[in-house]
Amino acid sequence: MTGRSDAVGAGPSAPTAGRSRWRDSLIAWSFAAPFVILFFVFMAGPILVAFVSSFTDLRVTDIRNPLAIEFTGLTNYLDVLSDARFQKAAANTAVFVVVGVPLTIVLGLAVAVGLNQGVVKARTLFRVGYYLPVVTSIVAIAVVWRLLLGTDTGFINGTLTIFGIEGPGWLSDERYALWSVIAMAAWRNLGFLMVIFLAGLQTIPKDLYEAAEVDGAGPWQRFKGITLPLLRPTMLFAAVITGIGYVQFFEEVYVMTQGGPLNSTLSLALYAYSQFSFGNYGYTAAVAFVLFVAIAAVTFFQFRVLRES
Amino acid sequence: MSTLSPGRTMPTEVPAPGRKPRRQPSTWWIYIPLIIGLLLLVGPFIWMLLGSFKTTGELRQVPPTWWPENPTLANYEDLFSRLNFLGYFFNSTVVAVAVTVGNVVFCSMLGYALAKLSFPGKRVLFGVVLGTLMVPAVVTFMPLFVLVANLGLVNTHAGLILPFLAGAFGVFLMRQFIGGIPDELLDAARVDGAGEHYIFWRIVMPLCGPAIATLTILTFLASWNSFLWPLVVATSDRMYTLPVAIALFATGQQETNVALLMAGSVVVILPVLIVFIALQRHFTQGIAMTGIK
Numbered sequence: 001m002t003g004r005s006d007a008v009g010a011g012p013s014a015p016t017a018g019r020s021r022w023r024d025s026l027i028a029w030s031f032a033a034p035f036v037i038l039f040f041v042f043m044a045g046p047i048l049v050a051f052v053s054s055f056t057d058l059r060v061t062d063i064r065n066p067l068a069i070e071f072t073g074l075t076n077y078l079d080v081l082s083d084a085r086f087q088k089a090a091a092n093t094a095v096f097v098v099v100g101v102p103l104t105i106v107l108g109l110a111v112a113v114g115l116n117q118g119v120v121k122a123r124t125l126f127r128v129g130y131y132l133p134v135v136t137s138i139v140a141i142a143v144v145w146r147l148l149l150g151t152d153t154g155f156i157n158g159t160l161t162i163f164g165i166e167g168p169g170w171l172s173d174e175r176y177a178l179w180s181v182i183a184m185a186a187w188r189n190l191g192f193l194m195v196i197f198l199a200g201l202q203t204i205p206k207d208l209y210e211a212a213e214v215d216g217a218g219p220w221q222r223f224k225g226i227t228l229p230l231l232r233p234t235m236l237f238a239a240v241i242t243g244i245g246y247v248q249f250f251e252e253v254y255v256m257t258q259g260g261p262l263n264s265t266l267s268l269a270l271y272a273y274s275q276f277s278f279g280n281y282g283y284t285a286a287v288a289f290v291l292f293v294a295i296a297a298v299t300f301f302q303f304r305v306l307r308e309s
Numbered sequence: 310m311s312t313l314s315p316g317r318t319m320p321t322e323v324p325a326p327g328r329k330p331r332r333q334p335s336t337w338w339i340y341i342p343l344i345i346g347l348l349l350l351v352g353p354f355i356w357m358l359l360g361s362f363k364t365t366g367e368l369r370q371v372p373p374t375w376w377p378e379n380p381t382l383a384n385y386e387d388l389f390s391r392l393n394f395l396g397y398f399f400n401s402t403v404v405a406v407a408v409t410v411g412n413v414v415f416c417s418m419l420g421y422a423l424a425k426l427s428f429p430g431k432r433v434l435f436g437v438v439l440g441t442l443m444v445p446a447v448v449t450f451m452p453l454f455v456l457v458a459n460l461g462l463v464n465t466h467a468g469l470i471l472p473f474l475a476g477a478f479g480v481f482l483m484r485q486f487i488g489g490i491p492d493e494l495l496d497a498a499r500v501d502g503a504g505e506h507y508i509f510w511r512i513v514m515p516l517c518g519p520a521i522a523t524l525t526i527l528t529f530l531a532s533w534n535s536f537l538w539p540l541v542v543a544t545s546d547r548m549y550t551l552p553v554a555i556a557l558f559a560t561g562q563q564e565t566n567v568a569l570l571m572a573g574s575v576v577v578i579l580p581v582l583i584v585f586i587a588l589q590r591h592f593t594q595g596i597a598m599t600g601i602k
Contacts, residue, residue: 028428035419038475046452129347137534139552140574144353158373272447288448
């Protein structure tokens with residue numbers, strides 16, 4: 001740990017004299033090696049394997065018998081794209097992205113702007129409260145939300161009966177399930193965006209607002225004329241992160257509805273996972289890379305829209 | 310060694326703490342929507358906490374009750390006597406602590422090499438590591454499972470820990486932060502004859518407090534809450550982590566014992582809540598540090 005002799009004769013004024021570059025890079029790699037080894041075994045390696053196996057008919061039964069695996073070219077990809085369940089999942093995922101991203105961003109921004117508007121009392125309480133769902137296990141959240149949204153004995157419908165209203169099957173009716181899941185996802189994630197936007201808002205100089213106020217600009221004009229334009233980089237970051245999250249939408253639907261009823265909440269990631277649990281490994285890999293392309297496309301689109309003014 | 314003078318100067322990239330807005334209280338009405346929103350976000354948790362003291366019969370009652378009519382601790386007693394809850398708690402803790410320590414050490418080491426040392430392949434390595442941030446988890450899920458199964462690590466702590474020891478996000482965070490430490494400080498130590506490993510452990514790491522705090526919280530939370538991987542790799546009762554145990558209990562039993570489920574959820578959330586409230590300042594600062602540049 002304390003190799004005193006490492007740097008003998010190596011002063012800042014003579015960085016190369018007496019010190020071999022070879023030795024330098026060896027030392028540097030001794031720092032990099034633990035991470036790099038783990039990273040290649042458990043991250044980069046699996047990505048490569050997934051890519052290669054997406055062109056094969058690999059199934060769970062072939063794991064002990066690699067010779068049975070055959071290359072099938074683009075068959076998996078063609079099968080994926082023509083599968084009706086995949087198309088349903090893709091359509092649902094598009095709704096998750098198109099509705100979920102703006103909804104979560106608007107809510108997170110509203111809370112951040114509200115808190116930034118001179119809330120001095122109980123700042124910490126507000127921040128912790130709004131952030132609480134973000135740090136909570138999705139499993140625990142699902143327990144509560146399923147009890148809240150239950151059709152017959154759920155808290156919401158139970159409360160509605162007091163007023164003589166018969167509530168719908170929030171999670172069991174295919175017309176409502178998708179929207180219930182999106183609402184829950186927005187509820188869960190808006191705190192994260194709140195923190196991002198609060199940080200972004202603090203970079204905006206206060207005197208800009210004061211000058212605008214002197215000029216007679218109202219709160220809405222100030223928001224539109226100062227806050228929104230200056231928040232653009234933050235907005236891009238928020239949109240990209242949230243967009244990637246919703247394209248990969250998985251946990252919320254897995255614990256709440258398992259994709260049902262009638263595939264009405266099936267997401268792409270859940271579709272991939274279901275193929276994995278059926279043992280269709282090559283096919284799963286193909287779905288995963290389709291998802292990767294979708295993520296890249298959404299990210300690219302957001303960069304194009306939000307970067308230019 | 311005694312001639313080393315690391316100094317306690319902080320790296321320059323620490324974000325300035327948010328200045329309190331100097332607004333007049335003319336915007337008091339802003340509290341109304343904020344409090345309504347807060348109730349909507351925190352309400353379910355309060356209902357969960359209260360529900361954990363109710364009986365299943367009361368939880369299924371229509372119309373629902375808010376306060377428990379006959380508060381009982383039976384759910385918590387059941388949790389620890391009938392189910393192996395201490396065991397699940399132990400598994401969750403071991404996994405989360407190991408993953409957190411591993412990430413802090415390995416990501417910081419690579420972060421130091423990337424920020425302050427020169428070696429061939431540095432640029433490519435950083436690019437490859439960052440690039441994997443874009444790859445969705447489902448891509449690696451299948452090969453990772455095959456790998457872990459072939460290594461005989463199903464139903465072991467190692468199987469739950471190893472795949473998450475080296476996270477790309479941590480490298481990014483630590484490299485950014487270490488990059489902000491002045492070179493003169495390190496060069497001064499080199500002149501005094503300190504080796505790179507000494508410099509890293511005795512000078513760089515002590516200066517990385519805020520970044521390490523952020524990485525610790527984020528990694529610990531992610532690991533404590535992680536659900537899908539443990540669900541697939543921990544298939545025997547003795548290896549279950551808390552979220553897995555609760556999820557299986559919730560789906561396996563036709564929701565017969567919802568009150569027990571509520572108590573279990575409270576036990577999952579409580580440690581996280583305590584850690585989060587204690588460190589929330591680091592938390593929000595850290596997210597700001599990584600998100601805004």
